[in-house]
Amino acid sequence: xxxxxxxxxxxxxxxxxxxxxxxxxxxxxxxxxxxxxxxxxxxxxxxxxxxxxxxxxxxxxxxxxxxxxxxxxxxxxxxxxxxxxxxxxxxxxxxxxxxxxxxxxxxxxxxxxxxxxxxxxxxxxxxxxxxxxxxxxxxxxxxxxxxxxxxxxxxxxxxxxxxxxxxxxxxxxxxxxxxxxxxxxxxxxxxxxxxxxxxxxxxxxxxxxxxxxxxxxxxxxxxxxxxxxxxxxxxxxxxxxxxxxxxxxxxxxxxxxxxxxxxxxxxxxxxxxxxxxxxxxxxxxxxxxxxxxxxxxxxxxxxxxxxxxxxxxxxxxxxxxxxxxxxxxxxxxxxxxxxxxxxxxxxxxxxxxxxxxxxxxxxxxxxxxxxxxxxxxxxxxxxxxxxxxxxxxxxxxxxxxxxxxxxxxxxxxxxxxxxxxxxxxxxxxxxxxxxxxxxxxxxxxxxxxxxxxxxxxxxxxxxxxxxxxxxxxxxxxxxxxxxxxxxxxxxxxxxxxxxxxxxxxxxxxxxxxxxxxxxxxxxxxxxxxxxxxxxxxxxxxxxxxxxxxxxxxxxxxxxxxxxxxxxxxxxxxxxxxxxxxxxxxxxxxxxxxxxxxxxxxxxxxxxxxxxxxxxxxxxxxxxxxxxxxxxxxxxxxxxxxxxxxxxxxxxxxxxxxxxxxxxxxxxxxxxxxxxxxxxxxxxxxxxxxxxxxxxxxxxxxxxxxxxxxxxxxxxxxxxxxxxxxxxxxxxxxxxxxxxxxxxxxxxxxxxxxx
Amino acid sequence: xxxxxxxxxxxxxxxxxxxxxxxxxxxxxxxxxxxxxxxxxxxxxxxxxxxxxxxxxxxxxxxxxxxxxxxxxxxxxxxxxxxxxxxxxxxxxxxxxxxxxxxxxxxxxxxxxxxxxxxxxxxxxxxxxxxxxxxxxxxxx
Numbered sequence: 001x002x003x004x005x006x007x008x009x010x011x012x013x014x015x016x017x018x019x020x021x022x023x024x025x026x027x028x029x030x031x032x033x034x035x036x037x038x039x040x041x042x043x044x045x046x047x048x049x050x051x052x053x054x055x056x057x058x059x060x061x062x063x064x065x066x067x068x069x070x071x072x073x074x075x076x077x078x079x080x081x082x083x084x085x086x087x088x089x090x091x092x093x094x095x096x097x098x099x100x101x102x103x104x105x106x107x108x109x110x111x112x113x114x115x116x117x118x119x120x121x122x123x124x125x126x127x128x129x130x131x132x133x134x135x136x137x138x139x140x141x142x143x144x145x146x147x148x149x150x151x152x153x154x155x156x157x158x159x160x161x162x163x164x165x166x167x168x169x170x171x172x173x174x175x176x177x178x179x180x181x182x183x184x185x186x187x188x189x190x191x192x193x194x195x196x197x198x199x200x201x202x203x204x205x206x207x208x209x210x211x212x213x214x215x216x217x218x219x220x221x222x223x224x225x226x227x228x229x230x231x232x233x234x235x236x237x238x239x240x241x242x243x244x245x246x247x248x249x250x251x252x253x254x255x256x257x258x259x260x261x262x263x264x265x266x267x268x269x270x271x272x273x274x275x276x277x278x279x280x281x282x283x284x285x286x287x288x289x290x291x292x293x294x295x296x297x298x299x300x301x302x303x304x305x306x307x308x309x310x311x312x313x314x315x316x317x318x319x320x321x322x323x324x325x326x327x328x329x330x331x332x333x334x335x336x337x338x339x340x341x342x343x344x345x346x347x348x349x350x351x352x353x354x355x356x357x358x359x360x361x362x363x364x365x366x367x368x369x370x371x372x373x374x375x376x377x378x379x380x381x382x383x384x385x386x387x388x389x390x391x392x393x394x395x396x397x398x399x400x401x402x403x404x405x406x407x408x409x410x411x412x413x414x415x416x417x418x419x420x421x422x423x424x425x426x427x428x429x430x431x432x433x434x435x436x437x438x439x440x441x442x443x444x445x446x447x448x449x450x451x452x453x454x455x456x457x458x459x460x461x462x463x464x465x466x467x468x469x470x471x472x473x474x475x476x477x478x479x480x481x482x483x484x485x486x487x488x489x490x491x492x493x494x495x496x497x498x499x500x501x502x503x504x505x506x507x508x509x510x511x512x513x514x515x516x517x518x519x520x521x522x523x524x525x526x527x528x529x530x531x532x533x534x535x536x537x538x539x540x541x542x543x544x545x546x547x548x549x550x551x552x553x554x555x556x557x558x559x560x561x562x563x564x565x566x567x568x569x570x571x572x573x574x575x576x577x578x579x580x581x582x583x584x585x586x587x588x589x590x591x592x593x594x595x596x597x598x599x600x601x602x603x604x605x606x607x608x609x610x611x612x613x614x615x616x617x618x619x620x621x622x623x624x625x626x627x628x629x630x631x632x633x634x635x636x637x638x639x640x641x642x643x644x645x646x647x648x649x650x651x652x653x654x655x656x657x658x659x660x661x662x663x664x665x666x667x668x669x670x671x672x673x674x675x676x677x678x679x680x681x682x683x684x685x686x687x688x689x690x691x692x693x694x695x696x697x698x699x700x701x702x703x704x705x706x707x708x709x710x711x712x713x714x715x716x717x718x719x720x721x722x723x724x725x726x727x728x729x730x731x732x733x734x735x736x737x738x739x740x741x742x743x744x745x746x747x748x749x750x751x752x753x754x
Numbered sequence: 755x756x757x758x759x760x761x762x763x764x765x766x767x768x769x770x771x772x773x774x775x776x777x778x779x780x781x782x783x784x785x786x787x788x789x790x791x792x793x794x795x796x797x798x799x800x801x802x803x804x805x806x807x808x809x810x811x812x813x814x815x816x817x818x819x820x821x822x823x824x825x826x827x828x829x830x831x832x833x834x835x836x837x838x839x840x841x842x843x844x845x846x847x848x849x850x851x852x853x854x855x856x857x858x859x860x861x862x863x864x865x866x867x868x869x870x871x872x873x874x875x876x877x878x879x880x881x882x883x884x885x886x887x888x889x890x891x892x893x894x895x
Contacts, residue, residue, distance in 0.1 A: 294825025
């Protein structure tokens with residue numbers, strides 16, 4: 001303290017946001033999102049059906065990426081025509097709902113990386129989000145989840161995989177803390193994901209050769225670890241070339257395994273080979289390359305580079321823009337939103353929103369379905385901790401984020417089943433014999449800190465044995481069946497069988513309700529309102545069904561329960577129509593219609609007997625005389641107060657609703673210009689009500705006491721209470737009757753108020 | 755089967771199941787849990803076939819995805835190439851593994867001669883040319 005500084009800056013220093021570091025825009029050093037003076041001007045020259053100049057680079061100087069893009073991406077029959085269209089015109093086509101997606105996709109076959117970047121750079125964030133929603137390949141949105149834990153514990157992997165499946169993730173992805181554990185991770189997740197329903201695609205991110213082997217053993221169904229880069233040097237530094245990666249992509253297809261590449265802004269910057277180019281331009285090169293390779297899709301939108309991309313001005317918009325380039329190139333897009341790019345929950349919510357409302361093939365390319373510390377990929381933008389926030393966002397915006405709320409009982413059943421299934425497989429294949437205690441600890445645990453289960457070293461031995469014994473998914477299917485897990489055996493076989501037809505190798509393929517849904521049979525046909533993906537009534541119902549939703553019966557039931565108990569302790573005596581008083585020390589307390597009739601406690605839980613006791617006690621403590629009147633013509637606080645004041649001999653009255661909202665009023669004042677008001681009933685205490693009574697008595701005597709202030713700490717009172725308040729207040733208003741006369745009452749409390 | 759498949763034939767497993775056979779000729783309906791338990795279905799029956807990839811290539815081309823179709827066509831040539839050889843070629847294609855064009859050209863010859871993988875062979879030869887031009891045949895520590 002005492003520093004020469006506005007204190008607000010100290011407050012701001014304490015916010016999680018200030019843990020985020022921001023970088024100055026500096027194209028020379030690679031910190032530029034959308035444009036750099038070193039970005040080439042878009043251009044193409046074609047001779048003899050061959051691209052001889054690409055974005056200002058002549059054929060002789062093509063690097064490997066240029067060569068690959070020139071040969072395999074660009075359609076030389078339409079490139080010159082497409083490139084001749086002004087970027088502004090194409091940008092407008094992207095956001096024009098009357099220009100079909102198919103037309104724009106065709107156009108992209110003739111556009112160079114620099115041109116694609118130049119076009120999307122013309123769009124503001126909202127236009128990018130809209131264009132993305134229009135241009136994404138598959139109509140129905142989906143989502144992908146990470147399933148990992150800090151111990152590589154297979155029991156927990158199985159349980160968490162089953163939960164991820166129940167939550168509706170279309171793909172789940174695992175990886176390891178210890179690379180040797182890959183086989184155990186793969187087996188555990190494959191078994192866990194077979195609990196509940198069939199069809200969740202699964203991948204185990206590991207070393208490339210190992211990953212392909214695990215896939216060939218049938219445990220996994222897709223891969224997305226095939227990274228590409230936007231500069232030749234970054235590519236070579238990453239120990240690959242466009243040809244080696246394309247070869248790998250083909251190898252995956254030849255094994256019937258779905259595959260997408262990975263790229264994203266910031267990777268070249270992090271690797272130190274950015275060539276002073278903008279992030280968007282480099283990513284446009286990556287994406288043209290991916291289409292050229294013939295992969296069905298991409299995981300892009302920053303990905304591991306998301307945090308560094310988010311440090312520069314426009315970085316988050318750039319990630320949206322590069323996702324747009326991906327879908328414009330007709331690639332399936334697992335749109336990032338994975339590596340946590342900020343400590344600010346507001347930045348998290350803002351980052352996800354365009355994807356949630358616009359939809360994406362896979363909104364996150366990994367949502368952390370587990371707790372942050374259990375995420376072996378590093379924390380995701382959204383994690384197990386925030387999962388319910390995401391479910392509520394879906395409900396708020398009536399947007400399909402791909403997930404479905406699950407109930408507590410179902411969750412526990414699924415975890416139990418998954419843990420028993422993997423334990424049975426381990427026993428049946430003589431891999432390990434987990435104890436009952438290990439299993440129970442995992443079923444109940446939110447994260448690996450709470451489990452008493454396998455440690456990474458023990459898992460490594462299991463993993464080695466799986467590999468040594470040459471165990472395949474067929475052995476696991478047999479083991480499941482042998483131990484009574486028939487449904488899981490069938491589900492797992494169903495998934496592996498997909499690779500025979502290869503249907504899920506097509507663009508944006510996922511499984512819904514036992515059927516392949518891809519850009520081929522579920523193409524995004526957005527053409528304006530009423531077209532494209534819309535929530536069905538059934539899906540809307542699923543999304544709305546979050547837990548702990550108030551309904552009228554429950555809330556009123558709770559009040560009635562309390563009323564039954566409380567009404568035994570107090571008795572009102574009705575003393576006939578209330579008259580205007582004459583005692584100058586009098587303070588009339590006007591209570592609402594349901595007060596002590598249907599409702600018996602305030603929003604802060606104070607029983608009405610204690611409430612009245614405190615108010616009357618306060619009035620009397622200051623030398624006032626209290627008279628209680630039930631008002632029946634209104635339930636509104638202001639008019640309760642004003643009516644009470646008009647009946648009062650001192651012209652000062654108190655109005656109070658059962659829920660605890662209270663006012664001091666004077667007969668000569670305008671209805672909404674009261675003397676004191678307690679508007680935040682849920683945080684108002686007996687002490688405050690006693691003070692209210694005391695002050696009313698002092699006003700009656702012509703004094704101007706210090707008003708009673710109910711301090712708040714910025715609670716969002718409305719979000720916490722208004723649903724209940726509205727249901728309860730409806731009881732008050734239902735009991736009002738126009739023109740009904742006030743009635744004088746007395747209260748006998750069997751119990752002495754606190 | 756002269757007519758090329760279109761997007762209307764997709765998903766093949768649902769729309770054209772008669773076209774889909776496992777590597778040992780098993781129709782999809784025969785790939786059941788009961789058959790797995792009886793030992794009639796093994797991992798071998800759960801692989802994709804060159805035919806299936808060629809059909810998927812036709813679907814992809816009909817959906818205006820020529821590059822995806824070309825990848826499926828290349829992949830159809832690799833189905834029967836043993837995993838070890840695939841990984842060997844992949845390794846050779848990584849930067850600096852080959853010290854000159856020869857190992858790549860040799861791999862291409864094997865792909866073409868032994869496995870009839872004409873497209874893949876040409877692809878590897880193309881890589882050899884580009885690597886030479888871009889100076890990738892240098893030793894990396």
